[in-house]
Amino acid sequence: MWDSAWQGAGTEAVGNAAPGSGAPRRRTDVRLAVPAVAVWAASIAGLWLHPVALAVLCCAFAGAGTLLICRSRHLFPPGKLRCTALGRERPPARRSFLSTSAAALFLAAAAAAHSAAGASQRFEGPLAEAVAAGKSVVAVVEVAGNPRALTAPGQAGTPERWSVPVWTREISTGGVLLRTRAQLVVTGGGDWGTAVTGQLVRATGKLRPPEQGTREAGILTASSGPGPATGVPILEKSAKELREQFVAASSFLAPDPRGLLPGMVTGDTTALDEGLETAMKAVGMTHLTAVSGANCSLVLGALLLACRSLRLPRLAAAALAGAGLWLFVLLVGPDASVLRAALMGAVAVVSLASGRSGRGLSFLCLAVIGLLLTDPGLGSSFGFLLSVLATLGIIVLGRRIIDWTPGFVPRWAAAAVAVPLSAQLLCGPVIVLLQPQFSTYSLLANVIASPLAAPVTLLGTAAVPLMVLAPWAATALIAVAGTFSSGVAATARFTSQLPGAALPWPEGIPGLLTMLLLSVLTYGTVWAVARPRQVCRLVLSCHRRLVSLIEVMETWSVLTLHRHGFRQGPRSKRKPARRPAPGLERGAGRGRLGYSTNLSGRNPRWPLRRSEQPVPRHQTLPPGGT
Structure with missing residues (x-):
């Protein structure tokens, strides 16, 4: 399930080329992140500000964007472009930054204008x-x-x-x-x-x-x-009738799969047991109780695999997969959460059709911008925020964690752990705002349930149209899918009863900050465990840098002492600099203290006379030490 969700989200190939292999290193394109953040900020502002303030904000964004465009064309006219090594002309990085910022401001102005239309109905x-x-x-x-x-x-x-x-x-x-x-x-x-x-x-x-x-x-x-x-x-009426028929067809199952299977397939949670729902909430498995982006990615991935197995062209496979995803959305119900999940799954379709599967972050930003421009009210939705953060974690962190795993670990096993972990690292700080508790066994429960959830979604979805065409075949598929769903329910109930399954956590901003710190520490720990040699090299490098810094500070202090023989202060109150104790005068080499035989106790002038210099270590002292 998680592997398909990771593929559906559109993975970002960042730094996957082995060092010294000669393969080009693909960089993460973050240019669309600036417009996405600007549109999101304008959408949130549209829910709180008065229409007049939104109109002023819209004009300010548009004016600032125009100034940036004019500034870009003035500094970098089209005739003054920088040539690359391949002979192609491209504008300098500063012009690209100015153009991206201008586009972000124009999109933010559009989002503010859309929000102003809705705000007028709330205030006037x-x-x-x-x-x-x-x-x-x-x-x-x-x-x-x-x-x-x-x-x-x-x-x-x-x-x-x-x-x-x-x-x-x-x-x-x-x-x-x-x-x-x-x-x-x-x-x-x-x-x-x-x-x-x-x-x-x-x-x-x-x-x-x-x-x-x-x-x-x-x-x-x-x-x-x-x-x-x-x-x-x-279409909506037929979808509702199919959902009701699926719930009725699942009535012969045990209580737990009877309520969980319709929720995982069609999003109908009316028959879900309250105890099972509480258990799944305690261990962080609530995304399995209803249709989410993982379900859409599974359906989309299965359709793409079927189309490609028939050797269909890329565009035809993408079109058929998109049509199947649209029918699945109609079956579940075109809610805002389902539409968000479908759009995140459609990122894979666009990636396949364009042949640029490594641009997951760019496609995610485009999806966020399109959704917020269509409905600015999504800016304040925690469901939308969690969906974006989960997809972002899978795109940015999931690939890295998978690449860190040793070569003897199977790829599917690495993805089964990396995908839920990466999503949880980014979603955890937001989840504690909604539910101030720490799910200790969330990763364990999701890893165990991930191979069980995939057949539930695929077999259950295939059984929906068969209820009309071949009811006996639909019953057989429902029975098999119910068996897997009972395993998901058993996993949730077992892990929720373990000691310390749901630990209390601070509420509000302190809880968010502490969970963010825990996510950073967890990410660093995973890197340290997966890359012990790099950790050793990093520790040794830090040690060498620290030793070098100490040596530089010692040298600087000695030079300062030589340059200023007396302490700074008023002329009448200046005192001679204190000399080291006899026998502890500075010797030669890496800040070591050399032994001196000058024990007369006199206070000579600074610097020392030649006869009072410490004896070098390579010279031997005659008997008597003089």
């Missing part, structure tokens, strides 16, 4: 006034995602409350009809759990303000179930 207009006043409304809304269960701690069984993201079409309040498209969150009873993405429903209830820093314009507390649905898309 009739809808904002109705939300602030808490009015009762009757609204026609479009369901924008799958319902999410709102379960209280310790509650078991069918959820009583649901949260559904919607887009408004019409809002009627106080005899006034508002036709606007704004994002709301509807919280209602059990009937809202049957809502299908894309359908139009009627909702009645009371508006209330959202939390600060969120992208929703308000929260609609529904007083009744959804009204008559109209315009249900056929």
Whole structure:
């Protein structure tokens, strides 16, 4: 599973050429990282600032970008380009930096402008006034995602409350009809759990303000179930029916695989046992309880492998794999998290089609920029942040950790450990903000579950269309996939019951900083264990540098003492510099103290007379020491 996820994320080949092999060393292209960070910052600012402030910020970004472009063209006109060794012309590095910074500012201005349009509905207009006043409304809304269960701690069984993201079409309040498209969150009873993405429903209830820093314009507390649905898309309706049939077809399994298998295949976690969910959360396996980027990478990798085994051209294989990934997204439900995971998997498709599989970091930055420009509200989503950090860790750290492993270790075994470890190193500091605890056996649990999760996803996904074509074959695949999913559940329950499975951790910023320090120390420890010879060479090199530094400091102090025979200060208070004790005068060679026979106790002038100089070590003293 993790190996496929690592391949789907698009690995970055950095420094993989052996020293002295003559192969060109590929450098990490980080130019797109600057625009990605700028767009992300502008998206977060758009959730907090007033539309007027966002407009000023947008104009400032655009103006600064224009100035950088003009500065770049003034300093480096097109006729003054630097030629490379191959005879090609390219601009200097400074011009490239200025151009990249200008592009980052222009993209940030676009993100700020998009955020200003959504902020106007949260701060101004009739809808904002109705939300602030808490009015009762009757609204026609479009369901924008799958319902999410709102379960209280310790509650078991069918959820009583649901949260559904919607887009408004019409809002009627106080005899006034508002036709606007704004994002709301509807919280209602059990009937809202049957809502299908894309359908139009009627909702009645009371508006209330959202939390600060969120992208929703308000929260609609529904007083009744959804009204008559109209315009249900056929694809979304079929996908919902397939998910329900898959849950029913898995009912013959044991309790743990019965609830876990639909979640790992179709993202339906309604039948998941609460004890199993708690165990998986304690050991850091919550990404397996629902569809994530790893699932999309597995499906995409299997489709690519099948297409390439049929010897299809590269573009045709990429097109078929992309179509299969789109159908998988429709099956799971086009939620924001699923779309993010699918886009991360599509990075592999773009990499295959372009023939540049080593540009994983650049493709990741492009995916981040595209998602944030489409929906700036993702900038404040912890799920989006964890998805990006996990992919970044796999791209940047995963390849290095795999290259560090000794040659006798199989490649798949190295990837099975390196991929979850690299993702956990970057995601750990953010996870402690959401859940202040340390999962001691998270790496162990994920390494054990990774070979079991791959057949669950692939066999379960293959069983979904077979439920319509050949139900008996689908039942057989579900039985086999259920066996593997029971192994995943057993792994979660076993590791969660080990001593110290979930240790308390500091909350807030102290917890983030301490976990960041632990991640750095863990990364350094892995490097030290995998490269003992380099560690020894590094220690010896540091020792030599320290000895050289001590020698330089000693030489400098002696020269300073010779140059200034008296201590600095007022002329009337200057005192002669203190001489070393008799017998401990400085000798020759590497700061050693030589032995002197001058024990008269006199205080001669500085520097010493020739007769008072210490005897060199190569000379022998006559009897009597004189």
